[in-house]
Amino acid sequence: MSFVEFNNVTFGYKEDDYLLLEDLSFSAEKNDIITVIGASGCGKSTLFRLMTCLETEYKGSITINGKTPKEATGTAAFMPQKDLLMPWRNILKNVTLPLEALPMSKAERISQAKEAIEKVGLSGCENKRPSELSGGMRQRVSFARTLVQLWHGRELMLLDEPFSALDSLTRISMQDWLIGQVKGLDATVMMVTHDVEEAMLVGNKIFLLSGRPVKQIKVIDVSHITCREDLYTPSSVELKNELVRAFLTEKAERGDNI
Numbered sequence: 001m002s003f004v005e006f007n008n009v010t011f012g013y014k015e016d017d018y019l020l021l022e023d024l025s026f027s028a029e030k031n032d033i034i035t036v037i038g039a040s041g042c043g044k045s046t047l048f049r050l051m052t053c054l055e056t057e058y059k060g061s062i063t064i065n066g067k068t069p070k071e072a073t074g075t076a077a078f079m080p081q082k083d084l085l086m087p088w089r090n091i092l093k094n095v096t097l098p099l100e101a102l103p104m105s106k107a108e109r110i111s112q113a114k115e116a117i118e119k120v121g122l123s124g125c126e127n128k129r130p131s132e133l134s135g136g137m138r139q140r141v142s143f144a145r146t147l148v149q150l151w152h153g154r155e156l157m158l159l160d161e162p163f164s165a166l167d168s169l170t171r172i173s174m175q176d177w178l179i180g181q182v183k184g185l186d187a188t189v190m191m192v193t194h195d196v197e198e199a200m201l202v203g204n205k206i207f208l209l210s211g212r213p214v215k216q217i218k219v220i221d222v223s224h225i226t227c228r229e230d231l232y233t234p235s236s237v238e239l240k241n242e243l244v245r246a247f248l249t250e251k252a253e254r255g256d257n258i
């Protein structure tokens with residue numbers, strides 16, 4: 001059995017009169033690093049909402065480590081697309097938040113949160129409030145909060161466009177940093193991105209979603225792309241162009257002219 005399994009899943013939001021996913025099946029193995037791409041609005045974030053029990057009215061079966069999403073509560077460290085930092089808590093206290101339910105001393109919580117804050121390059125910002133940080137910095141705090149959860153036995157990391165608000169240089173350094181981080185983790189990682197190069201570099205597999213509803217996911221093996229230089233080989237450039245073309249076709253088919 002695979003670590004994550006979707007079997008014949010059909011889902012649409014009640015408010016909407018169309019299906020987003022229809023009879024969709026896919027799986028992710030333990031230690032897979034999967035990057036998820038697809039046109040805006042196709043249902044990428046919804047996959048994560050289903051896995052984390054934020055949406056429960058689906059048909060078909062979803063299992064995480066053999067359990068239903070409800071039974072598997074606490075398995076995933078989830079970084080949602082919108083950072084859900086608490087405005088009244090400072091950065092340190094936002095990062096310690098997921099540790100508060102765990103049996104550990106306050107000093108240990110603070111020390112782990114500080115370590116995560118350091119890892120995302122925000123040491124010195126511990127006492128600031130989220131409103132005092134840029135969008136990119138808030139994303140990094142949100143990432144640090146996800147990271148501390150992972151240090152406590154979460155086996156699945158779900159990252160929804162974690163670097164979208166970062167400037168390009170910070171983004172590059174965060175991508176390289178993430179690759180180093182996830183390599184040593186005993187976890188399955190799924191990361192949504194709208195950046196094709198990021199998808200090729202960070203993932204060992206790309207999940208390409210298309211169609212409305214999404215009926216199947218195209219899986220592209222990119223495990224041979226392990227460093228930035230690998231993005232510039234002729235076969236990588238060709239793959240990148242292919243993926244960009246797939247995006248543009250999808251956009252045109254949706255009548256999305258933005």
Ligand SMILES: Nc1ncnc2c1ncn2[C@@H]1O[C@H](COP(=O)(O)OP(=O)(O)O)[C@@H](O)[C@H]1O
Nearest residue numbers: 013015016020039040041042043044045046047
């Ligand atoms: N909580 C929700 N309630 C109703 N409709 C939603 C909700 N979240 C997303 N949608 C709709 O479902 C579609 C897919 O959304 P989403 O999964 O967020 O797309 P993506 O992450 O691929 O951009 C969009 O048309 C969006 O408007």
Ligand SMILES: [Mg+2]
Nearest residue numbers: 044045081160
């Ligand atoms: Mg989304």
